[in-house]
Amino acid sequence: MELQSHRFISSFEPEQALELCRLAVLEHYPNKTVIFEEGEIPDYLYLVLEGQVEFRKRTSFEKYQTIALAKPNDFFGEFGILDGQPRSAQAIVCKEATLAKIPRDLLMEILNNTRGSAVLKLFGYVIEHMRSTTAQYVNQMVHKEKMALVGEMVNTIIHDFKSPVTGIHLASAMVKELHPDEETTEWCDLIQAQVQRMLVMTEELLEFGRGSSTLQKHPVNLSLLLQRFEKLNSVYFKTYHLEFAFEAADVIVNGDENKLMRVFQNLVGNAVEALKNRGGRINIAVWENRKTAEIKICDNGPGIPEEIRDRLFEPFVTHGKQGGSGLGTAIAKSIIDAHGGQISFHSSSEGTTFHIILPILKV
Structure with missing residues (x-):
């Protein structure tokens, strides 16, 4: 998003908003970059333009508890800016992000000369942020x-x-x-x-x-893995009158064969649930793309319901499945993450496609 349209900037009068845009420093942060540590003296307010930032507290040696997330159009670091106290949590990028940094001393100078209506609007945003952070933390504890x-x-x-x-x-x-x-x-x-x-x-x-995933890695030929997968599920597909086909190059990944099989089982199992009362087809394609293995799992089902698409990879998210636990896609994502890969999806009323990227093993 553009800096001038960020909700923090838009809460000020035009002249002050222009000055804030001039003072802001835009920086791009790769994934896993630590922006600040818990206990550091605050020096900037941060506006999220792209990506996502995670806030977490240390619970023990090298272990952290996530307490909140900041997404585009959010801002963070305001409490340290306002009261000058040390940072209360670590901030780390969890999806590569573009942030705008506004220096504390210059921001305080602008705030001291800001009209009351703008300050009240900003105060409303801060309260909203506090409520959101509290809700996220409670959800983390429930999870x-x-x-x-x-x-x-x-x-x-x-x-x-x-x-x-x-x-x-x-x-x-x-x-x-x-x-x-x-x-x-x-x-x-x-x-x-x-x-x-x-x-x-x-x-x-x-x-x-x-909360852990131990991998027993060795070279895995994805074509042979899918042949085994098809054999193990042939009776399952016939029972529900489903067409299953795959086309896979001999792509080798360094992975845990049983866990990758679990990913296919979970995602294809969801497709079978969507198709079993209507027939249909499921196709898997695997190919090599430079340094990665690309996998697409497609079905011609009714699509994933709109109300759960944004939370599909979260645990216990399910809709309309008898006996569903809501853990299938969450487990699949945890396995792909443990392999250093990525998983995403596209869904419409004409079907759903999952796209998986895994690092290949060069031999």
Whole structure:
């Protein structure tokens, strides 16, 4: 956005707004750049023009708790500017950002000569910011409590799963040994593969509840991975009369095969939920683009509801799915983030496309 249209600037009289624009220093900050640390003496007010800034408090050694976010048209650092006290939190860029910096001493001089109506308007913005920050912090705490509950629940599930899963695995192995014909062997192998997937899925949910994702990385051929994915889900697709196809080059990434399989399962599973009562098709394409692997997962379903699109990658966000937990896309994003990749989507009434970018492994 343009500096002169920022809501902080627009709260002043035209002459003062022009002076603030002249004094402001525009800077571009790459992702993960620390703008200021907790406890620093305030020297600037910051206006967010592009990107996103995260505010967090240190909870222990190298661990932080997010307390608020600032997006375009927001401003931050005003409390330190007004009372001169040290910064109360760390500010770090979480989406590469363009900020306008206004020096504290020059801003205070302008404020001292500002009409009461402009100050009241600015004061209203500050109160609104405080309310928003409080709401974000409360949501963070609620989310933390929910994830702790998920962790406890999954721990119980894993414990209860072990006995029946072991029984299924042993039974399929015995059937395979007693009936070594090709068809029986293939079905028994499929049973054992699905049982292993169940265990991996519960372990991944436990990791997500803990807020961590441990990767067992090795070279993964995405074409071979999708062949395996199609085989494991062929019965699933036939049951719901869905067409599934993929086209993949031999692109190699350094990744965790089981977790990448989980990403495909979650995103394709959502598409199946949207299509299962109407038929349809799901297509996956994989290609190499210079230093990255590009993946597109497309369906011709009814699209993601407007009311959840902005929060789709947040935990517990779901709409119209029977028994849905709202964790599928959140887990997928956490896995892609852990691989140093990116995930985004486009959705309309004609279908949804997820776009994933992963670093490739040069061999």
